[in-house]
Amino acid sequence: GAVVSQHPSRVICKSGTSVKIECRSLDFQATTMFWYRQFPKQSLMLMATSNEGSKATYEQGVEKDKFLINHASLTLSTLTVTSAHPEDSSFYICSARDGGRGLRGYEQYFGPGTRLTVT
């Protein structure tokens, strides 16, 4: 159980276009989802936290108008990178917390990641 999927796994887009990445919790309800960005040979950096039905909370330095997050249901969150530029090329990873698991409420389950390349 506790599987998180992401789609697409890889995407290449042209500079100036927008790209949407989906994150789904497959067998649990994710009350909270997280989006991370990871540059090569670096650690995961939290971009934003989203709770179902409410606006996302962005980390300092992350442009909310550039990285649009929608957490419309308990099993789906989307990250849209608007007007993408080459410096946005990165590995984007989502994570979901199972709100139903009281004793394991801290656990976050990670998706497989999406490799974004902006040309």
Add this chain to the structure above:
Amino acid sequence: GESVGLHLPTLSVQEGDNSIINCAYSNSASDYFIWYKQESGKGPQFIIDIRSNMDKRQGQRVTVLLNKTVKHLSLQIAATQPGDSAVYFCAEMVAKLVFGQGTRLTINP
């Protein structure tokens, strides 16, 4: 401030030997710690966790040790196998999950 770091960026061990990966954290208020394994091109995979009211926890071939006095966390992997090759991250829960820098573990045949 909040920071979780690792002493060594790379670790190379012989197949069959035990591996020890270290991590230092700075926030004494952290009450939950997790080790993740990340293979190339994949998301982090949960290995083992430990709460701050414990100093040791064992899993299958892995053991996590927590020393709150010196704010140190370690992951021990017994009988290291080729499939253990990956980057290992410690993470600290302080309202949000904060990841350390990562240690790349390579296995020599």
